[in-house]
Amino acid sequence: MVLVQANIDDMNPEYSSYVTERLFEAGANDVYWVPIIMKKGRPGLMLNVLAAAERLEQMEDVIFTETTTLGLRYLQANVHRLGREFVQADTQWGTVSVKLGYYKGKLVQAAPEFKECEAIAKRHGVPLKLVYEEVRRTCAGLKPPAADT
Amino acid sequence: MVLVQANIDDMNPEYSSYVTERLFEAGANDVYWVPIIMKKGRPGLMLNVLAAAERLEQMEDVIFTETTTLGLRYLQANVHRLGREFVQADTQWGTVSVKLGYYKGKLVQAAPEFKECEAIAKRHGVPLKLVYEEVRRTCAGLKPPAADT
Amino acid sequence: MVLVQANIDDMNPEYSSYVTERLFEAGANDVYWVPIIMKKGRPGLMLNVLAAAERLEQMEDVIFTETTTLGLRYLQANVHRLGREFVQADTQWGTVSVKLGYYKGKLVQAAPEFKECEAIAKRHGVPLKLVYEEVRRTCAGLKPPAADT
Amino acid sequence: MVLVQANIDDMNPEYSSYVTERLFEAGANDVYWVPIIMKKGRPGLMLNVLAAAERLEQMEDVIFTETTTLGLRYLQANVHRLGREFVQADTQWGTVSVKLGYYKGKLVQAAPEFKECEAIAKRHGVPLKLVYEEVRRTCAGLKPPAADT
Amino acid sequence: MVLVQANIDDMNPEYSSYVTERLFEAGANDVYWVPIIMKKGRPGLMLNVLAAAERLEQMEDVIFTETTTLGLRYLQANVHRLGREFVQADTQWGTVSVKLGYYKGKLVQAAPEFKECEAIAKRHGVPLKLVYEEVRRTCAGLKPPAADT
Amino acid sequence: MVLVQANIDDMNPEYSSYVTERLFEAGANDVYWVPIIMKKGRPGLMLNVLAAAERLEQMEDVIFTETTTLGLRYLQANVHRLGREFVQADTQWGTVSVKLGYYKGKLVQAAPEFKECEAIAKRHGVPLKLVYEEVRRTCAGLKPPAADT
Numbered sequence: 001m002v003l004v005q006a007n008i009d010d011m012n013p014e015y016s017s018y019v020t021e022r023l024f025e026a027g028a029n030d031v032y033w034v035p036i037i038m039k040k041g042r043p044g045l046m047l048n049v050l051a052a053a054e055r056l057e058q059m060e061d062v063i064f065t066e067t068t069t070l071g072l073r074y075l076q077a078n079v080h081r082l083g084r085e086f087v088q089a090d091t092q093w094g095t096v097s098v099k100l101g102y103y104k105g106k107l108v109q110a111a112p113e114f115k116e117c118e119a120i121a122k123r124h125g126v127p128l129k130l131v132y133e134e135v136r137r138t139c140a141g142l143k144p145p146a147a148d149t
Numbered sequence: 150m151v152l153v154q155a156n157i158d159d160m161n162p163e164y165s166s167y168v169t170e171r172l173f174e175a176g177a178n179d180v181y182w183v184p185i186i187m188k189k190g191r192p193g194l195m196l197n198v199l200a201a202a203e204r205l206e207q208m209e210d211v212i213f214t215e216t217t218t219l220g221l222r223y224l225q226a227n228v229h230r231l232g233r234e235f236v237q238a239d240t241q242w243g244t245v246s247v248k249l250g251y252y253k254g255k256l257v258q259a260a261p262e263f264k265e266c267e268a269i270a271k272r273h274g275v276p277l278k279l280v281y282e283e284v285r286r287t288c289a290g291l292k293p294p295a296a297d298t
Numbered sequence: 299m300v301l302v303q304a305n306i307d308d309m310n311p312e313y314s315s316y317v318t319e320r321l322f323e324a325g326a327n328d329v330y331w332v333p334i335i336m337k338k339g340r341p342g343l344m345l346n347v348l349a350a351a352e353r354l355e356q357m358e359d360v361i362f363t364e365t366t367t368l369g370l371r372y373l374q375a376n377v378h379r380l381g382r383e384f385v386q387a388d389t390q391w392g393t394v395s396v397k398l399g400y401y402k403g404k405l406v407q408a409a410p411e412f413k414e415c416e417a418i419a420k421r422h423g424v425p426l427k428l429v430y431e432e433v434r435r436t437c438a439g440l441k442p443p444a445a446d447t
Numbered sequence: 448m449v450l451v452q453a454n455i456d457d458m459n460p461e462y463s464s465y466v467t468e469r470l471f472e473a474g475a476n477d478v479y480w481v482p483i484i485m486k487k488g489r490p491g492l493m494l495n496v497l498a499a500a501e502r503l504e505q506m507e508d509v510i511f512t513e514t515t516t517l518g519l520r521y522l523q524a525n526v527h528r529l530g531r532e533f534v535q536a537d538t539q540w541g542t543v544s545v546k547l548g549y550y551k552g553k554l555v556q557a558a559p560e561f562k563e564c565e566a567i568a569k570r571h572g573v574p575l576k577l578v579y580e581e582v583r584r585t586c587a588g589l590k591p592p593a594a595d596t
Numbered sequence: 597m598v599l600v601q602a603n604i605d606d607m608n609p610e611y612s613s614y615v616t617e618r619l620f621e622a623g624a625n626d627v628y629w630v631p632i633i634m635k636k637g638r639p640g641l642m643l644n645v646l647a648a649a650e651r652l653e654q655m656e657d658v659i660f661t662e663t664t665t666l667g668l669r670y671l672q673a674n675v676h677r678l679g680r681e682f683v684q685a686d687t688q689w690g691t692v693s694v695k696l697g698y699y700k701g702k703l704v705q706a707a708p709e710f711k712e713c714e715a716i717a718k719r720h721g722v723p724l725k726l727v728y729e730e731v732r733r734t735c736a737g738l739k740p741p742a743a744d745t
Numbered sequence: 746m747v748l749v750q751a752n753i754d755d756m757n758p759e760y761s762s763y764v765t766e767r768l769f770e771a772g773a774n775d776v777y778w779v780p781i782i783m784k785k786g787r788p789g790l791m792l793n794v795l796a797a798a799e800r801l802e803q804m805e806d807v808i809f810t811e812t813t814t815l816g817l818r819y820l821q822a823n824v825h826r827l828g829r830e831f832v833q834a835d836t837q838w839g840t841v842s843v844k845l846g847y848y849k850g851k852l853v854q855a856a857p858e859f860k861e862c863e864a865i866a867k868r869h870g871v872p873l874k875l876v877y878e879e880v881r882r883t884c885a886g887l888k889p890p891a892a893d894t
Contacts (some may be wrong), residue, residue: 038628073673
């Protein structure tokens with residue numbers, strides 16, 4: 001994997017969410033922005049893109065075309081992504097997908113699918129935080145798959 | 150005093166130091182920028198200007214002319230500025246102005262004039278931090294004016 | 299107008315865009331978040347909502363229901379919004395709405411409607427920044443309305 | 448209430464947690480720091496203190512004595528704090544205090560006492576997030592007091 | 597290239613622009629500061645310096661002499677800088693230098709020389725944003741060099 | 746050394762100081778958090794951990810167990826730590842430890858032990874900044890060890 005970075009201080013910051021979206025479409029694994037202070041004390045944004053090395057050219061295409069940067073740098077990175085599994089959590093308002101993460105065969109993460117929680121909160125007029133937490137609750141008793149270490 | 154604020158997410162951030170400078174020229178007491186997150190998750194900057202109420206129009210002139218904002222807001226503020234006095238501190242590299250601040254008749258602050266410290270550091274090839282600290286040291290023994298209360 | 303603020307350090311930050319959306323639906327004029335450092339050095343977010351004083355209760359409803367805060371504060375604020383007008387800008391890819399802002403009868407701002415620029419950029423496969431800038435260009439010759447001052 | 452603010456760009460940032468602590472001891476209701484960009488593009492910190500108006504002098508004592516600022520400003524603020532109640536939540540590792548918040552007679556917040564969760568996590572060698580979430584779970588069924596609106 | 601980083605929480609932040617300047621004089625390719633939260637919740641600044649590997653020692657000289665850090669780390673980085681060319685843009689107020697950037701033989705960037713735009717804005721009493729945008733406009737029709745590939 | 750990074754947008758930010766503490770206990774050399782803007786404009790925090798490569802597994806244990814992340818990345822880093830020495834500084838309120846840093850045999854840093862300065866400031870009721878600066882003053886005349894080069 002490569003971590004591509006570009007420091008940008010002369011771009012309309014409105015563009016940033018569009019740039020993020022384009023980078024994901026072009027195959028980025030992750031995209032994030034860091035507020036920084038550049039030359040002459042200018043408030044800028046550092047664009048960060050994590051992508052497979054063979055995607056570097058597509059990332060550059062988007063960055064040079066859609067931002068105002070005249071250069072970028074990249075660093076070699078290794079990635080450790082947890083084994084994942086999707087389950088359906090039953091709540092009083094319907095089912096919600098949950099992304100489970102396993103580390104050394106143990107269930108360590110349970111991330112409710114955010115968009116589905118939002119949709120339920122809107123449809124049923126309940127606070128989002130209640131929905132989200134009820135989903136998490138249903139995962140509390142989950143066990144790792146039988147065949148774990 | 151008024152504290153004038155404008156949230157800006159569609160301006161080239163390079164302009165910000167120029168805007169700051171123009172506001173000081175137009176009589177602002179203080180100008181600072183705060184990184185914020187605006188509508189649709191856009192990274193923006195909140196411009197803050199502290200000025201006397203009778204300067205509000207001049208501040209608006211600069212803000213509407215030099216930034217891209219379509220509106221601003223202002224809050225009433227009271228200000229407590231310490232009684233100040235300038236002294237000259239003698240260092241091995243020459244004298245440096247120091248701004249002293251008195252609170253209830255007691256000397257509480259001693260702020261070396263930054264530009265003069267920088268000039269000495271460059272001229273004599275010594276680390277800026279040494280210059281700055283030596284200036285502060287010479288202030289350590291300073292006493293409040295005799296007639297304090 | 300009131301500026302409502304709540305410091306939040308124990309909420310899943312994923313909720314923030316949903317909270318923003320709900321506040322706009324409930325009549326907020328502006329919503330933004332400021333990264334702050336709270337008690338015990340905890341990284342938190344300060345929610346800021348600008349709203350008409352008579353909307354304060356609706357704002358509180360959303361804030362107390364959707365965030366985890368146990369309190370909020372509000373400050374009185376005055377607002378100066380520029381006189382606005384919408385025009386259509388003709389570009390090689392179709393027309394785009396532009397929000398014009400007048401200060402003392404003079405045209406000072408011309409803000410292309412961002413979503414329309416994005417839609418054109420996607421539909422025509424051109425960089426967003428080209429679309430945005432062409433729209434701005436068509437506004438360069440705009441004059442303030444005859445009856446200005 | 449007053450919201451006291453001081454912009455500081457020449458203080459060792461290590462001092463900030465000590466200043467925060469001293470302000471709480473002197474009766475502040477809340478203290479937080481905001482990263483800002485000051486004159487000449489300097490990265491600074493804005494100290495914010497929320498306190499009762501009659502505590503203003505104690506706040507000034509700490510700010511002028513312990514920070515390097517030569518001035519401060521204050522804004523009038525109104526505060527809406529939720530009605531609060533403490534309950535004990537039973538978990539498999541012992542009881543934990545929870546601060547409940549009521550809005551219009553309805554239970555809207557349940558904030559586990561953080562230090563107690565930390566202590567349990569350390570003592571029992573369980574992830575803090577499990578402790579915290581189990582405490583929240585026990586609050587899920589809580590009802591507002593009988594005599595609500 | 598190397599990316600040198602140092603986390604600093606005990607330095608007067610006023611020094612930072614001087615440190616930046618000294619690093620550029622010593623041959624840095626880029627210098628920027630990132631607001632971070634360090635041990636015990638202290639607000640700090642991470643200094644970042646991008647430089648050729650053979651300049652590492654000069655970078656260290658400045659960092660250890662001018663900041664308060666007791667250590668630094670460096671990461672290997674690769675850099676992709678666009679082919680550049682300078683042109684002169686004619687505006688109604690005189691000519692301005694523009695840095696052009698070519699990616700795969702196509703003109704993708706046109707960055708007006710900021711200091712020259714500022715000088716014109718001051719001399720002619722026109723908003724900086726008008727100057728900057730007029731310069732960009734003159735670049736809109738620019739074509740990539742004939743012999744592109 | 747490795748620099749381990751995880752972007753987190755769905756964790757209660759209150760956990761962060763606990764996570765930091767656990768990572769130091771597990772052998773991290775440094776831990777810091779960077780405010781970032783993630784997918785869909787969400788305000789997140791990037792956790793950064795600097796550790797010896799052979800400690801990577803312990804770091805992962807803490808990160809996957811105590812945070813909500815589903816993945817992390819790591820970069821190779823080299824570290825240059827100054828030669829260090831501890832001395833005792835005598836002040837009017839007692840002695841304070843000072844960490845000295847040597848670069849090319851020259852004394853370049855003198856960092857007072859912060860906790861000891863705090864303890865003195867509290868015990869003697871003097872401003873922390875006075876204590877800290879007096880400690881620094883006593884270091885001003887320190888010379889590098891005789892056998893330097």
